Amino acid sequence: MTTPATESTAGSSGGAPAVRVRRVALVGNPNTGKTTLFNLLCGVRSKTANFPGSTVEARVGTCVRGARRLELVDLPGVYGLNLDLPESQLCRDCIEGRIGACQPDAMLVVLDANNLHRNLQFAAAALRRGVPTVVALNMADLAARRGLTIDIEHLAQRLDCEVVAISARRGRGIDELLAALDRARVSGASFPDRSGSAEAAEWADAVLRASVGGHDAVGSSSDTFTDRIDAAFTHPVLGMLVFVAVMSGLFLTIFWLAKIPMDLIELLFSTAGDALRSHLSDGAVRDLLVDGVVGGLAGVLVFIPQICLLFFLLSLLEDTGYLARAAFVMDRVMCRFGLPGQAFVPLLSSHACALPGIMATRLIPDRHDRLATILVAPFMSCTARLPVYVLLTSLLFAGRPLLAGMAFAACYLLGAVAALLTALLARRTILRGRSRPMVLELPSYKWPSLRSALLTTLDRALVFVKNAGTVIMAICVVMWWLSAYPRVDPPPQAVELRAQAAEVASSDPAAATELEAAADGIARRNQQIGSFAGRIGAIAQPVFQPLGFDRQLTVAVLTSFMAREVFVSTMAVLVGTSDDVSDRKVVEQLAGATRDDGTPVFTMATSASLLVFFVLAMQCLPTLAVTRRETGSWRWPILQFGWMSGLAWALAFLTHAVVSALGG
Amino acid sequence: MGTHKRQHHEPRILMRERAFIPVPLSQLRPGDRARIHADGMKCDACDLLNAMGLTDRCEIRVCKVGEPCIVQVNTTRLGLSSKIAKQIMVVPSPDDPSRRSA
Incomplete structure (x- = not known):
């Protein structure tokens, strides 16, 4: 039966008997619409899962359709199951039952009906694994529009398994697919020994010739329009201009749109804190709830709008096919520092906040590349550093706005240079090894899926909230306790x-x-001075003495390890003024602050060394918690903290020494 | 100007010679068709490229040269760094329509 490539199902009658399916693993090449199908089947009933021993993640969800209930495991898209890559390893381990929690009863191989030559070779390699399998021919509607006719029955006979034509984006053929899963069985057909070999390619040619008809069924066609767009988007100059325009639009949109919900979240928590304060009697429980729990949660959850918007827009952009082209544009710059082109977006995101930046490193396929990017992302100057930069540049260059502005820009430059040089050092030492070669499939340009973007956003936000509600929350409460007691x-x-x-x-x-x-x-x-944090500050003061910090500054620096912006409020408390650094009077009051011996706190040398320290030091506990979560080990946050703080101390010391020698 | 530069850096190979001599993929021009030379892939990403569809003797069409080099294999477009493209040997197709007019 030769039919246009629309939704239909077929399966040969031979082979092993069908098994009762409860858990299904989705496998397939990247860009086959596998995750779109998963999202369609599971919707919000899904979560990201990190399997033990694996650095790659998969998503697990539940599909409920009528009386049918299936657990689906969306494995990462791979080009081959035998490749020496972490994502291929995860697929092998899952399919072969080496991960107890996800051993599948059946496998759903998702193929792109428009790219059957390569996808069939992948299907053959999957079917050889001896797992009950169903093959879904996704984007069948698109193939039909292109004039392809696919003989589903013949294909099912050649593969000896159930084959169903579907369109995940339009939700077509889904009931037939789920019904076919009940009939999943082990294929008894013979397949080429190795996928990706010339023999496998010849086998795929033969199957295609017998099963697929129409223009472009086999062989390549020319698409000069796409050629021209690709040439523009990957051009060294034009491509860079397009990239700068797209990224500027992306981040301006994030800043612009995120401001309102961020203000609302702050207002909500402030109101909740006030309500608690008025309803609870004075004491430790009230302080814990209002200042520790509510204050801590507010400080972290306020980033949710930025994180949601970033992932929503990135998901839309990725779906259009543009990001793959952009990766090549940035690779020219980033590869000089041992980073891949895909590292640019996470590093740029870190200018807003390192938390979404580090989470965005999931776009990077290579583990070493990803670890290097995570390691250096907090060097990029985030918005939390802004009040500190404003305060210190105003103190350094009072009445000289041009110099203050230049110093401000230099802070951003110093952070970026430190990030790139650290990445280079890491790739030549602890993360040595060849980077994954820059080889990317360039998916066809298409309209993005709003549903997929929303589900991705929801997934990322839930991961963040879960993290915020546990580790980050605990850290905030401990830091509050240290500064509030005794x-x-x-x-x-x-x-x-x-x-x-x-x-x-x-x-x-x-x-x-x-x-x-x-x-x-x-x-x-x-x-502040009498609290545990204050006492620790007094003990730690000799460490910061060479940087020109007195006891007050040391306490402020230590309390700002919870979050950098705390520095300004702590200094304001210590000096006894407001923390509004845009108010000139406040800056003047801070400038007039004195040490215990009556000398000024903020000398030129101290202000400069403090500024360098804040640009480079790791002073954000939530970032360390997210690094721990994303890397799966405490080793990386400890290294990140040690390296950044050590570098910050050394360069701040150098700055203090040089400025002091120059008479500052 | 650009043609002169190309001729200066890459010795011009006559068409009938090019049809049989394996050349690095990076030396082809946009629109050229070629076949991957048997055992012509000696690069780091060989297995990955094979799995992505760039197999021995498969036909490719060059969409863009330089950084990146973009090729089309069947209906798949692949972007390759120029370093990788230099390591892939291909045999230009003698029946390439674009070559007849050359």
Whole structure:
């Protein structure tokens, strides 16, 4: 039966008996629409799974259709099951039952009906594994529109398994596919020994000639329009301009659109904190809930809009086929530093926040490339560093906005240079080994799938929230506890100011409020110094002495290990002012801050060394937690922390020494 | 200008010679058709390229040369770094329509 390549099903009657299928592994080449099919079948009932011993992830989901309930494992797209690559290893381990939690009862091999020559060779290699199998011919509607006619029955006979033509994007042929899974069986046909060999190619040619008809059924056609677009998108100059335009649009959209939900999240948590504060009686439980739990969650969940938007837009962009071309454009630059072209997007994302940046490294196929990118991503200046840069450049170049602006830009440049040189060093030492050669399939240009982008976004957001709700949350609570305890009684000066405020409260409420605020500032400063964090700061002060940091600065630097922006608020507390660095008065008050011996805190040398320290130091515990999650080991976050902090200390010391020698 | 440069750096090979002599993929021009020379792939990514459809004796069409080199195999377009393209030996197709007018 030769029919146009529309939805139909066929299976030969011979071979082994069908098995009752409960768990199905989806395998196939990249760009065959395997994940689109998985999303269609499982929708939101899916999650990302990291299998033990594997550095590659798969997605596991449940498909419920009527009385039928299947567990689906969406394995990574691979070009061959025998390749020496982590994703091929995961597929082999899963199919052969070496991963207990995902041993499949059957395999669903997803083929692109428009690219059968290569896909058939993959199907043959999969069928030789001796697992009950069903073959899905995806994008059959597209093949039909191209004039291809596929004899499904003949194909099923040659493969000796159920073959179903489907369109995952349009949801066609899905019921037939699920019914065919009930009839999955081990193929008894003979196949070439090695896929990707000349023999396998000849076998695929023969099967195609007998099963597929129509223009372009076998052989290659020319597509000069796509040739011209590809030539433009991968051109050294034009391609770079297009890339810069696309990425600028992407990140401007993220910043622009994310601001409103971020503000709303901050407002929501602030309201929740106030409500808790007013309903709970004064004490440790209230402080823990309001400042530790709510404050900690707010500090992390505020990044959700940026993460969602980044992954949504990246997913759309990837679906269009553009990102594969862009990877080649950036590879020219990145390969000089041992990084692949795909590393550019994660590094650029890290300028917003290192958390989504590190999560975006999943675009990078090679593990060493990915680890190197994760390792250096936090060097890129994120938005959390902005208030610190604003404060310190204002202190360094007060009244000289041009120099302050140049110093500001230099901070970004220093971070990027440190990232690239660190990557180069890592690739020549701990991550030595050949990079995966730059060989990419360039998928055809097409309209992106909104549904797939939304599901990918949801998946990434859930992974982040799960991480935020456990590790990051715990870290925030511990850091809050260290800076909030032990409780220190307000100093006499604060008590006296409060008494004065009470006296004038009825006659001059405005003066009373000012006195109360001053008393609060003094009490907070006293609490900060007397807390565990403050005591640790006092102990650690000799370490930071060579950088020109006094006890106050050391406490501020240590508390900012929770998150960099905490530095400004801690300094404001210690100096007894507001943390609004855009307010000139606040900067002046900070500039006038003195050490215990009465000398200024922010000398030229100290400000410069502090600025260098903040550009390079790893001061973001949530980033370390995400690095741990993405690498599957504590080794990498520890290395990241040690290297970045060590480098920051060394260069800050050098800066302090040089500026001091120059009379700063 | 560009043609002069090409001739300067790459000795011009007569068409009838090119039809039989294996040459690196990087020396072909956009629109050229060729077959991968048997045992002509001696690069790091040999297994991966085979699995992606670039097998011995398969026919390819060159879509773009340089960095990257883009080739079409059946309906698949592959982007290869120029380093890889230099390591793949191909035999230009003698019946290439674009060659007849050359």
